[in-house]
Amino acid sequence: MKEYELNVRVKVLMPAELEKSDAELVEAAKQATETSYSPYSHFQVGAALRMESGEIIKGSNQENASYPVSCCAERTALFWAGANRPGQAVRAIAIAAQSKGRFTDDVTGPCGVCRQALLEVEHRQGSPIRLLLYSESGVHVTDSIEEIVPFSFYAESMGSEE
Ligand SMILES: [Zn+2]
Numbered sequence: 644m645k646e647y648e649l650n651v652r653v654k655v656l657m658p659a660e661l662e663k664s665d666a667e668l669v670e671a672a673k674q675a676t677e678t679s680y681s682p683y684s685h686f687q688v689g690a691a692l693r694m695e696s697g698e699i700i701k702g703s704n705q706e707n708a709s710y711p712v713s714c715c716a717e718r719t720a721l722f723w724a725g726a727n728r729p730g731q732a733v734r735a736i737a738i739a740a741q742s743k744g745r746f747t748d749d750v751t752g753p754c755g756v757c758r759q760a761l762l763e764v765e766h767r768q769g770s771p772i773r774l775l776l777y778s779e780s781g782v783h784v785t786d787s788i789e790e791i792v793p794f795s796f797y798a799e800s801m802g803s804e805e
Pocket of ligand 1: 715716717718753754755756757758
């Protein structure tokens with residue numbers, strides 16, 4: 644038998660310790676929770692992308708009575724960016740969430756579907772997307788999406804030729 648560990652390096656900073664541009668991005672993610680349409684979960688999620696141009700693009704979760712139709716905040720922002728800023732790299736994403744009128748004490752990480760969507764954008768653009776997860780007790784930061792998706796699945800995983 645062989646055994647190994649996979650490690651993820653996470654920095655935890657208080658909002659005041661963030662660089663200005665990251666603090667802005669986190670604030671944008673918090674603001675984005677206000678546009679959430681979440682009458683079913685009552686869980687308001689906001690995401691904010693920092694594009695290579697410096698522009699911030701916001702998204703929030705959009706639910707539907709037919710639950711699977713709903714879209715997470717992360718993909719709402721990511722797909723809007725893909726449709727409206729094609730070819731432009733995403734440098735970072737910040738995520739924040741509110742429940743019962745207050746921001747969560749614990750971080751809200753992207754779901755598995757959003758991790759896969761973010762991973763493909765990161766892979767396609769050939770540069771990492773930094774992840775900033777807001778919580779009332781600190782902002783948890785990783786240097787890439789790949790770090791939180793071990794055993795990643797890419798088009799190349801299927802062994803297909805171009
Ligand atoms: Zn998701």
